[in-house]
Each structure stands twice: as C-alpha cells, then as structure tokens.
Amino acid sequence: MSESEKRIVRPYGDTTGDGMVQLSFTLPLSHDKRAEGAAAQLANKMGMDPAMVVHAKAMGPDFTFFVAYGPVHHLVDTSKVVVLEREYPMLTAKEANLAIKRGLRRPLVVVGACIGSDAHTVGIDAILNIKGFAGEKGLEYYTEIKVVNMGAQVLVPELVERARVEKADAVLVSQVVTQRDAHLYNTREMAAAFNEAYPRGSRPLLVVGGPRFDELMAAELGVDRIFGKGTTPGEVASYLIHALLGAKA
C-alpha cells in the first residue's frame, strides 16, 4: 500500500477495517450487573460499539476491574499527525569531531545533570558516559566534546553556576520522575533560571530528555530541544552540532 492510499486507517483486529480495540480500566463501583453496564457505557463513550465487557473482577467492595473488546468507529487520519522529524543529518563520531574542529576550533563543552530530586542517572549516563547506549558510544567518547556530568539531584543554581564556570555550550538535563508533572515543573524552573542568569540570547543550548516527555513541548517549556525514550548519543551529538554550528558544520 502507498502512504496516500492509507491516509485514513482504522484499528485492525483480524480483518481490514474492523476497528477492533482492547480496553481495560477500573471503576469505583462494587461489582454487579449495573457496574458491568457502567463499564459498557464508558466503552461506548470512547467510541466502542458494540462493547463486549469480557472480564469483570471485584477488587474489594468499592472497585471493579474491567476488560472490554470491540470495534471503535474512529478514523485515524495519518496526514493530520504532527511529529518532530529529525531536521539534522546523523553524524558519526568522526564526522562530529571534524565538524567541531572546523566550526568551533575548540572542544564543545557539555554540562549534564539530573535536576531536582530526580536520581535516575542511567538515562543521562547512557547519553554521556563512554559506555553509551544501544551500541553507540556516549559523548565522552567524542574527542572534541568536553563532558561534565554532575550526576543526580543537582540543584538548579548549582547547575547554572557550573555551566557558567565551564563556559558550557550546551546543558543536558534528565527528568525521569513524572509524578505530579515534576519533570515539567523542574524543566520550566531550570529554563527560567538560565534566562535569568544569562544576558538575552547568550545562554547555552538547553536540552532535556526523559522517557515521558512530549518532544513537541520544547518551546512551551522554554528549552531548545527535548529527547524522548530510546534516544541515542549519536542523535544528541548530531543535534548539538547542527544547532550550535548550523551552516558552519
């Protein structure tokens, strides 16, 4: 099938266009026929019709868990999907180093940290440490990139201070804990602090990442770029060079 042909698609169970979907959820109701009806009602409201409530399990006196199957009437219009396409060329470590040598004539400085109370360093380490991720070496491996990894639970003021001292070209921040939107809150705080501390337009490139970020929210959060789950060091390096050296690279 050519893309255009399937601009409009529907979920697929076992035949084209059947629209089949699986659902599960809990309702704060004791388990009885009425509760099953309520579950069907929710499924209907989600566009599933007819809704087969195939499983209902009481969890204590006040809650019931449901599994529902059925077709949804919604159409998916793939042409309406907005995604952040990679706007930069992927570079090998070698090419990246060369580009920096040419474009910057000095090592590119990166300061990384896990801010706020977040102590999930595996993600940022995957990007920064030589060890790397998914078979790609981390930024420390790049001869032309100087990496300062501040580790976990770094306070924003410390981060800003360090970035200044190191004359950071880019600041890389990781946020993994998302409960109560901690990641959004911390990112905004961080961005504000940098804009505060640096004269307009002179602040380092701000990059955040984490498995639960929406890559399209960068502007909204006041940072330059967001990387989501499965990011590889190579992508980050390539982006940095593109963003910092642009044409020069």
Add this chain to the structure above:
Amino acid sequence: MSESEKRIVRPYGDTTGDGMVQLSFTLPLSHDKRAEGAAAQLANKMGMDPAMVVHAKAMGPDFTFFVAYGPVHHLVDTSKVVVLEREYPMLTAKEANLAIKRGLRRPLVVVGACIGSDAHTVGIDAILNIKGFAGEKGLEYYTEIKVVNMGAQVLVPELVERARVEKADAVLVSQVVTQRDAHLYNTREMAAAFNEAYPRGSRPLLVVGGPRFDELMAAELGVDRIFGKGTTPGEVASYLIHALLGAKA
C-alpha cells in the same frame, strides 16, 4: 459511599477521579514516529488526553501494535445504565418442583439443543445435565422437569419437529460461535420457524443462551429471554416457572 453520591464516576488509576485507562490496538501502518503519532491520535479521539503511547511493536512491514495509557475525560453516569434485572424470584429445586406440581399438574417439558453448525454443547449441557454448573444441579435433576437434550448441530426444522412431538413448554437453544454474527442469524431463523409452525401465541417459550449474547436483545431477536455468560441452571428453572406459570406459581 452511597450509590447516589457516586451516580457519576470516572475510571480510577491510583487516585479518585484521575480517569486512567489502558488501551491496546493495532494500526495497519509500518512502525515509525508517524505511526506512533497516529496511535496517539486514535487515543485522543477515544477521549484519552494526554495519551502516553508506552509501547509500539512492529508486526511485519505493514502493521504496528500499540499500548497506550492516560486519562479519559468521559464521565460514567450509573443512573443511565440499563440492565436486565432479574424480575423473578430464585427458587430451589424443591420449590421449583412444587410450583410445577401446583401450577401445571404435569411435568414441564424442555427441549434443548445447539443449533446451526455450532457444536459447543458444554454450555447447554451445563444447564440441562444433572452434573449442572457452578455447584448447581442441571434441569434433569428436577423431578418435575422433563428434559430432552438434542445435542449439537441440530437443524432448526428438526428442533421444531421435536418440540411439537414432545409438546415442549420451552425450547432452550445455545449459541457459542459468534463469528459473522452467526448466533444472531441462527436465533432469528429459529424464532421465525417457530412462529411459522405454531398458531399465534401458542408457540413454546423460546430461550437462548451463550457467552456473547446481549441479554437486552431478546425482543429484537424474537425470543422470550436471553441468558449470558455464567448463567446457572437455577436461574433458568426459576425463570421458566415464572414465565410459564406466572402468578399461578
């Protein structure tokens, strides 16, 4: 909580009112960012916002499987739920036999079968055979009920014929296979045949059952009653007596 208080409820993840729901489905798209965006779009259309697409797995070049989590905005109004409440009293085998003796003065005759090409007899046997279901003995156990179990893959004409010969008070039909709505089709055919064969208002009580029936569709399908998954013989016996002997019982 009193029922009234929670007339309006929302799905429950880990806090009241969070509206959290789990979804999974396949889209006929090759796996890429755009496909993940399409998955999010579908989730949005189902009322999930924000939609976290937490898993995407390519199944061959043309399909991708997705799992999504997130809150849905829909409210469930339990007062709007229509359910078929049991309108008859539950009787023990003893009470049932007594009621028949009194009300009918002769054994109540039941003819059961799996019609069409359906060979799933376990369900109807669970209702009819002595062995029964869920600890309740089947109708054969009732001294005042005569059970004729015709077994699997019975043709409608045979069924009508047998019902006539046995002077059946009620005909019990099972339909388990639902692919291509076979169960609905076969039920309608069966009902038509009986109305055809019997003078108006004199046909036996028509009861169908199976795990995938919607109990509310009886009228629509032209039968007197539908029983769904988990039905017990006791419920069926009690219903039969209620429907056939009504007040007399």
Add this chain to the structure above:
Amino acid sequence: MTVQRTTPSRPATTRPRSKLELDQRVVRHARALARKAGAPVVKLAKTHTTVSVERAVLRLAGLAGADPDGIPWVNRLVDAVAADCGLQHGVALPVWDALLRDAGDDLLALAQKSAAGAVSFRIPEGKDAARAAKTATAAVNIGLKQIDRNRAQRDKLVRRLGDPPKPWIYLIVATGDIYEDIPQAQAAAREGADVIAVIRSTGQSLLDYVPEGATREGYAGTYATQENFRLMRAALDEVSVELGRYVRLTNYASGLCMPEIAALAGLERLDMMLNDSMYGILFRDINPIRTFVDQRFSRQVHARAGIIINTGEDNYLTTADAIEAAHTVTVSQLLNEFFAKEAGLEDWQLGLGHAFEINPAVPDSFRLELAHAMLARELFPDAPLKWMPPTKHMTGDIFGGYLLDGFFNLAGALTGQGILLVGMMTEAVVTPWLSDRDLALQNVRYVFNAAGRLHEDFLPRHDGFIVQRGHQVLGEAIELLQAIVDDGLLDAIGDGTFGLMKRPADRGKGLDGVVEQAKGYVNPATDLLEGTQR
C-alpha cells in the same frame, strides 16, 4: 567474566533418559492391551466400506469437480452405483466395468452420463471383473503416484530450505475466507510459525461431501476444499522460500469425509492432518463404525503421503476434567498409536495430542501438568506429540491468560514437546487477532529462550510428586484398557468412557453410508496401499 552463553535453543525432543522411571514391562503391557482392544475394530474396518471410502477411490483415480448444484461428481457416481447394485462390492468393479463397456471415455463423462440416467451399473463377473479391477487399479495408481511425487517434493524442499527445530510452532488461521487466510498465514509464518493450520468452517465435518473450489464464506473457519488446499500450499511454498525454512500446512481429516480429505491432502501436498480414530464419534456424533472404517483408510493414505497426523485427545479435556480424565488421554493415545501403526504410519508421523487443561485454581496444577506431559513424552519417545494450550480455563482476564500460556510453554519446554500449538490470550474472547498471535509468539520465544534447556537441570525427585503422579495415571490407564478389552471398545465408547460422550455403535450420523463388504469386494486403493499389489 564469562557465562556459558550458548545460542538460544529449543529443548531436545530426542529420547531423554526416563525421568519418570517408568518400568518398560508395564509400558509393554499397556501397548499389548491397546492392541487387544483395537484388534476387533480393525477387523470391522477391514470387512466394511463406506460411501466416503468409495468416493476417495474415485478421487484417487482422478474424478473431481461438481455438478451444477455443487454436488461433487464422486458423490453422484457413488450414489448411482449404490442405487443400481449396492456398494458391497465397492465402486471400482461396476464403474470400470461400465467404462470398459464404453459407457463413457473417462470418469467425468461417465459420471455426467449416469447423472443423466443414461448408465446402469452391474457387478461384473469372471474375466470382466478381472479386467475392471485391473484398469481400476491402473487408474487409482496414477493418483498414488501423484501422492508419491508430492512426498518426494516435500522431502526435497525440506532438504533445500531447511527444517525448523522442534518444537514446531503451530499457528491457526480461521477467517472463513481463503483469500483473507492467505495473507494472514503468510504473516504468521513471517512472525515465526513453522506450521499453519487452516481451521475448517463449523459444520463441514458433518457434510457428507467435500465442497468444491475456492471458498470465502465459512463460519469460524474456512472450508476444506482441494482448491483451497492448493492455493494455501502454493502461498506457503512462496514464504518458505522467502524465509528459508519449510512451512508446513495442516488441515482436518476427521469427519464424514475423512478418506476423501486424506486423498486430497495427499494430492495437494499438505504436511499434517488432524486425524483421530475417535474424534468424529465423540465430538461430532458420527457413527462409530463409519468412523473406524474411514479413519483406517484415511490413515493408509496419510502413511503413503508421508503426512504427520495430529490426534485429538486434547478435546476430551474440554468436556471432561483434566485430572479425573488424565488416564483417558493416555488410553486414547495408545489406541491412536495402535490404529495408526496398523494403518502403516510410523512413529515420526504420530502427533499424539494432549493438553494443558487442568483448572489453574487446583493446588499443584502445574506439577500435575508436568507429570502428565512427561508421561506422554516417555510413553512415546519417538512421536512428535502435539501439545495443546489451555482453552477451557481461559477467561476474559487476558493478563491471567497470557501468564497461563507462559506456563503452558514452560511445561512444553520441560517435557520436550514436538508440536507446540500457540495459546492465545484472547482464547475466551475472539478468534485470534494479528496482535494476539504476535504476543503469543513473543511469549513462546521468551520461555524457550530463557528456560528452553531447563529440562537439562530438571530431574524430578526420585519418587517425588511428579514421578508418583506419572505412575498413577499410567496405572489408571492400564485398568481402563483392561476394562475396554473385557467389554469391547465399541461398548466402552457407548458408555461414555471418553470425553463423557455416550455414542452407541448403532447410532450417529453417516451410519447409512456404511456397507459390509461382500465376498469379492474390490478396492484397488486399499490393495495398492497395503502393497498386496503395485
């Protein structure tokens, strides 16, 4: 540091040392009893024929197609012969006698003519009979040679493309439409299926004829027709090349047309067939004698075609309790083995069935499953064994179901099953979705990759729970076999010994299609298959 990391492996299905410490004398005794129990039925099968057996003869001789109403010519012709002179001598003599009497220049012409009422059949005598028999044999032999070519072709493809390791991953397609089945089957193969089974439409097994042509309107399955066989086998040959492994095709023989479908399977190079000596009797209320006659012929054809049969013991456990009835599975396996061997099948062709159907709420259910599976494995060390997933106790709880399927896979790995039917988490909900199959295969892969060789470490404790249970079931099986030998198999079936179904020998569907052979009965196919002539 170094771990002995070796490439993922599926468990060896080669004869393991007895983990149940079975006494081989007891095992031999059990087999002897099965032979005793089966012998009278074989005698019955040798002295009777059925309309389907006779139709199969004509199919092997090349008669195909159907009349304008869709009734196959083989049915028309056999019915005509039956009407004129009965079937007690078989169709071969009267049909080829008629041909020799220029009633038509080939079978099709003859069938058409007879349909028009322009032919009357007789039982030839003496020379005529001899000539009729001779030409009939030549005609049937053409079909058998075709079957032989297919078998050789399969061997060549397996050699060239490679044979997947055991257990073979067995997946089902069941859309009802052969043209939807084909892409799904190819997808399933790409996802990792080694064997594709096309489920038949509900009800076909009770049709006393085999539908014709490519079909698109089955319920919960697709009709088994020669053309559908051909289309699907061709499609799988295509992916087999693409994938570099020979993907096998399975369909269903058992039913009213066992012999014919067996013939068609051989003619279209199917690789496995569901073929049980008693399934039709128990689960489709087909007359016992009809079934026993048909199954013998069909298995002789499978033997010749190099087809692996799958038996249906798993079905018992969907109606009976898997613990109480565990020994009936063993008994049925022993009977199926006896009938199969008698019909000429070899050990490697015996996909004896059993299933993981114990109620998961029963304490120690997994240990019991292991005991049962191990018993089957050790009783039939050289048979592939068909390991069926949980179905009866699957519910709408797809998560619990997915877990249960994982433990089913583990039991398969620990007991070296040869043909693994992949369990679907939606078993109680819908016929499998594309994603259900994909998830199911990931389940299989995890278990076999992570624990596929755990059986090497796993030695059930001497005289422990598992060993004891294995011995207990074998003991009960022997008792039951003894009882069957005493009452006779037909009566046992009549009394509901298997799957709780009572099936008396003088009832059931297709009885009118059973005929006792007269003296001078001729069946060139049987003769050729039994090698009494080539």
Add this chain to the structure above:
Amino acid sequence: MTVQRTTPSRPATTRPRSKLELDQRVVRHARALARKAGAPVVKLAKTHTTVSVERAVLRLAGLAGADPDGIPWVNRLVDAVAADCGLQHGVALPVWDALLRDAGDDLLALAQKSAAGAVSFRIPEGKDAARAAKTATAAVNIGLKQIDRNRAQRDKLVRRLGDPPKPWIYLIVATGDIYEDIPQAQAAAREGADVIAVIRSTGQSLLDYVPEGATREGYAGTYATQENFRLMRAALDEVSVELGRYVRLTNYASGLCMPEIAALAGLERLDMMLNDSMYGILFRDINPIRTFVDQRFSRQVHARAGIIINTGEDNYLTTADAIEAAHTVTVSQLLNEFFAKEAGLEDWQLGLGHAFEINPAVPDSFRLELAHAMLARELFPDAPLKWMPPTKHMTGDIFGGYLLDGFFNLAGALTGQGILLVGMMTEAVVTPWLSDRDLALQNVRYVFNAAGRLHEDFLPRHDGFIVQRGHQVLGEAIELLQAIVDDGLLDAIGDGTFGLMKRPADRGKGLDGVVEQAKGYVNPATDLLEGTQR
C-alpha cells in the same frame, strides 16, 4: 481417582539440603574475608559520630517537634551545641549539663531557649560530666524502653493475630499523600499483602533533617515522618485485626538521617526498614564515612527494636549488568551481613536483597536467575531474603512484563525466597495502579498455588548449568572480596566496584556532619544499646 491434593502452599523457606552442593569450607572462607574487609570500617564507625547520630540521641530522649520554620528542634539544638563547643564529645554531656544548670526544665524548653540565643553550652568536667551522663542515660533509656514495649507489643499481636507464611507478599504504596496512602495500604492488605512499604518522596534521603507531621505533598512517594509512621501503623493494626494476620509496615532508613529514622521507626513500631550499609553512598552520593557511622547506629537501634532490615543489592543491578555484576551482589550481601551482625542484628532480621534483573533476551536467562537466587538462598539459609522483581527490563509491553513477573515469582518459589516484592506490569509506565496490584497478586497466587512446591521435585542436575553457575559466581565473589581486603573497602567503593558508582571517601553529601570522637565522647544511646550499661 484420587490425586494427592494438599492445600496450596508457599515454598518452605526452612533450610533446604544444598542443591548447589556448596563446599562449606569455601563459604566460611568467604565470610572470613567479608569480616576482614569490614573490620576497618567498623573501627571508623566506632571512633566517629555524626549530626544525625546525635540528633537520634535527643529523639530517644524525647525531644520532638519543629520550630515555626519547620526545622526540627533536634536540629536546632545539635547545631547550637556544635556552634558552642563542637560535637566531638557528643551532645549528651553539654545538653544535660545545661539542663542540670537549669537552662530549661526539659529538652524542648532548652531547645527553644537556645534557639532564642539564651543558652550557651560547655563540655562539663569531672562530677558535672558524670551527673550529666547519668541523667542523659536515664532520659535516653525512656525512649529505649518505649522501643522495647513496641517490640513486645508486636510479638503479642503476631501471636494473637497470626503470622503469614513465607514468602511474605510485599506491596508498595506511593501516592505522596499519607491520607491517600492509608486507604490504598488497607486495600492492598485486604488484597493479600503481608508487608506494606510506603515509599519516600524523592529527595527526602538527601534532607539533613526529618520532616514533621502528617504530609500530603511528596513526589513519587510520601515523606517519612514520625506522624506518618504513627498514622499508617495504626491503620494497619486496624486491618490486621480485620484480616486476622499481622500486616507489617516498612519504610526507609538509608539516607542522611538513618539514625533518626531508625529511632522513629522503633518508637512507632515499624516492622521492617530498608537499611543498607552502602546504598546511601552509591545511589545518593552520601559521604562514605557518614554512611558507615550512621548505618551502624541505626542498625543497633533496629536490633533492639526487633526490626527486620532490607538491604539494597537489587539496586546495583539496575545500573550494572545483572550477569556481569552478579558476584558484586553476593559480596555486598556478605558485607551487609557482617555489618548487621556486628551491630547486633540476628539472622532472622536480615532481609538481604537481590533481584531478577537479567536481560530477558539473554539465552538461558531464567536458568541464570535460578542459579543466582539459589546461591543467595544457600549462603544465607536462615535469612529471610528480599526478592526483587524485574524493573530495568520492564517496558511498555505490559503483557510481556506480566509474563516476566510470573517467571520472577516462579524463581522465588523454586528458591524459597522469604520476602517477595510483587512486580508490576506497569513498572516502566506509572507508579502502580490499584488494578496493577490486584493483577500482580493474582499472578503471585497462580504461581505459588500451581508451582509453589515444585522446588520439592526440582533437583538441579549434579554439575549441571545451574550448579556450575552458582559455583562460578561464588568464586568471583571471593576473588573480589580478596581484592577489597587488599585495597580496603573505602578505596574499592571509590573505584566504582559496586553498581559502577565511584564514591571517594573524602567527598559526598553530609561529610560536614561527620565528627571524629574526642577522648571522653559520651553517647548514652550507644552505651545502652551495646549493653555497656542498662
């Protein structure tokens, strides 16, 4: 027929005969090395104190509450003492000396007065010192007696309500709001949890004070406060009665306030505490000496309180590879055991940690997990052992995750783990939902009911893969211990031996809170706990 059906059972955690055929001489050698490696650190702990140790002394003596800015009075008072005369003699002498000099009629009054700058502290000499020490000891002893009463009360409740069989099902609540936690914890208990852990808010472990009062605003967890402890314990006592089994409560000690939180746990009758001798160092970059001093004191308090500790080896495997680093887990377990015993804890109090974190894509991953789990089980036959579920390799594939958790449960059953943390299929997605817990418990129930006693049948083959792997890991652990003995534990930690984290002894958070004891240092709590006086 009769199957030996016995009531479902969880696997015995009582000493099984060695399935790994470990050589007890080798095991003794490993323990001896752990002792050698740990001894110097114990010496360090005995000759230093920390702000948190001193604050814990005041808490045991009954000082609670916080100033208007929410700074606990214990912090204010200790800081004041430090400012006036340093902490090298401990707070007890200067504080009770001040009280005896009528600087206030009780600790609270004194703290308030000193906060107002109206008190100056000194190190009393001679008689004054003796009197101060005596009254301080009496005051602290009141706290310890309260702890003793709680321990007795727990024993009584366990006797009266009954103790659940091992493994104890351990569930987590983490809403951040104690008033949401309570109903969830009670629900979890009703669903079958034997142990409830209230996860702390992220970041608390780096606070150098313990927050006050009931709290409702934690991130991904709820603050550990004395009041929250009290509220939750009371709520669980309620359900314990309802359910007829004593439901245990767990919280976290490790962090900058280990000693104080340990004291509060004892005062509020918590039953288990996460308490690792190195977790704070490795995962929270807390200064090594600070941690070693704090953990020793906190463990002495736990020992007195009859609290079971849970160590954090599982965490290593979230940052390091579970196969490569398997032996570091064993080494850490041996060190944790040594430090725990030295602090007075007994075997039954050692919930040594390990986890099912091998990449499921690795061939034989399940066999490797079994080998590792079995090694821990056999090295510490009398310790309950804390068995942690897969987390790192959990993904958004909730079905695969549910299956993996099932195999984790199976490994737990096959190796007789004592404390089973229940894995959640949504591990990679959200903090657990109500339904995730319910499904997870069904998973546990199925596995333990179906295969809980499979370990009775399961004897790993002599010299097979599992046995060999067990020996290999123990061997590597011994090599590493030898290296640690040679370089010294602090340097090993500095070099990133554990969890790949490099933590030099002269860096890390809370270093400024570490003080070397001067001659004449007095700590009535330690004295009482070590029984040098009563």
